Amino acid sequence: MSRKDKKERRAALRDFLVAIPGAFDRAVASLSWLVVLGAVALGALLLHLMVGGAGHRRPAPPPGGHGDNPSGALYVRDLGRLPDGRHTFDLVYELVLRNETGGPFAVESSLDRLAIGDLVTGGDVVELGQAPGLFDESSARVPGAIAWHVAAISPKGGRNDRHNGPLVGDYQPGRWRSHAAHYRINARLDQFADVAIGYGLRHRPHGWFGRPGDIDNDAHDEEVQLGAVLRAHCPLGVKIQHGEVRSLCGA
Numbered sequence: 001m002s003r004k005d006k007k008e009r010r011a012a013l014r015d016f017l018v019a020i021p022g023a024f025d026r027a028v029a030s031l032s033w034l035v036v037l038g039a040v041a042l043g044a045l046l047l048h049l050m051v052g053g054a055g056h057r058r059p060a061p062p063p064g065g066h067g068d069n070p071s072g073a074l075y076v077r078d079l080g081r082l083p084d085g086r087h088t089f090d091l092v093y094e095l096v097l098r099n100e101t102g103g104p105f106a107v108e109s110s111l112d113r114l115a116i117g118d119l120v121t122g123g124d125v126v127e128l129g130q131a132p133g134l135f136d137e138s139s140a141r142v143p144g145a146i147a148w149h150v151a152a153i154s155p156k157g158g159r160n161d162r163h164n165g166p167l168v169g170d171y172q173p174g175r176w177r178s179h180a181a182h183y184r185i186n187a188r189l190d191q192f193a194d195v196a197i198g199y200g201l202r203h204r205p206h207g208w209f210g211r212p213g214d215i216d217n218d219a220h221d222e223e224v225q226l227g228a229v230l231r232a233h234c235p236l237g238v239k240i241q242h243g244e245v246r247s248l249c250g251a
Contacts, residue, residue, distance in 0.1 A: 063171075064100030071096050074195055074222035075248070077237030078229050082186060089226060090237070091183045093195035097167055098176035108215055109200035110165020112154045112181035117146040117192035131194035134219035146192060152183060167199045189227035196221035 063069045072095040079088040091114070099105060115131045129145045155165055166179040181195050198219030222240045232238045234249035 063097060063105075065098065069096075069098050069100055070220060072197065072220050072222065073239055073241040074224060075237060075239055076193070076224050076226070076229050077235075079184075086186050086188050087226070087230070089185050089187060089193070089229065091185065091193060091195055091224075093181045093197060093222060094178065095167075095181075095197045095220060096176060096178045097171070097199070099171035099173055102173060104170060104172045106170045106202040107167050107177075107199045108202045110155075110167035110179070111198045112152075112165075112179075113150060113196045113198070113221075114152040114181070114183045114185070115148050115194045115196070116151045116185070116187060117148045117194065119145070119190060119192075120147045121145055131192075131196070131221060131223055134196045134198040134221070135217045148192075148194070151185070154181070165199070167197070187226055189230060190225075192223060192225050194221055194223040 072093060075092045075094070077090045079090055081087050093112075097107070111134060113134050117131065119126070119128075127145045131146075132148050132150065167177055169177065171177070179197060181197055183195065185193065187193065196219050198217060200215040200217050202215060222243070224238070224240050224245065228245050229238050232245070232247040232249070234247040236248035239246050239248055
């Protein structure tokens with residue numbers, strides 16, 4: 001090997017040894033930035049799960065089925081006319097709740113409610129609206145159409161005692177419970193009656209920060225204009241399901 005080649009090789013080796021520390025420092029700096037960025041991303045993800053997940057939690061599991069679960073119907077029978085012109089009515093609202101999902105869920109609370117309504121507006125066309133909501137009474141009111149008032153709430157302790165209601169319990173797949181809210185009222189034929197059954201479905205934990213204490217409230221009801229019971233001319237009464245009134249005496 002010539003002297004010139006030796007000089008060139010030594011120069012190349014010297015340049016290589018000089019360049020290594022700088023390249024190593026640049027690589028370490030790049031890795032440090034990647035670690036910092038990864039830590040920031042992980043922190044943002046954890047913050048979203050803890051804070052954002054609280055306001056956008058996964059809803060509780062539905063009872064399943066094909067739109068007919070739970071299923072309910074209101075049965076109303078006229079028990080006779082009173083001296084003041086009112087009638088005594090027997091109202092029974094039956095609700096069946098089934099677990100048609102692949103996993104268990106729990107009902108934490110159960111509540112019944114009877115509301116009576118008076119038509120307070122006249123005219124050829126009026127907006128009847130809906131009865132007050134079971135869990136938020138102001139949500140379903142339509143001012144000026146029907147004046148609703150809650151006539152009864154059960155269990156006896158009302159909303160404070162609903163955790164002992166009849167639908168409360170664990171529902172394994174395929175299990176079901178039924179409940180009948182039964183009331184007897186004295187009312188005029190022009191009045192309305194609405195019977196509702198509601199329950200609180202326990203939220204199933206989802207992810208690392210799922211909150212098992214969350215409850216999703218659901219309510220089902222049927223409404224009847226009491227004069228329709230007499231117009232059916234049936235001593236057995238009528239059945240109201242999905243808002244449709246049918247005589248129990250057949251076609």
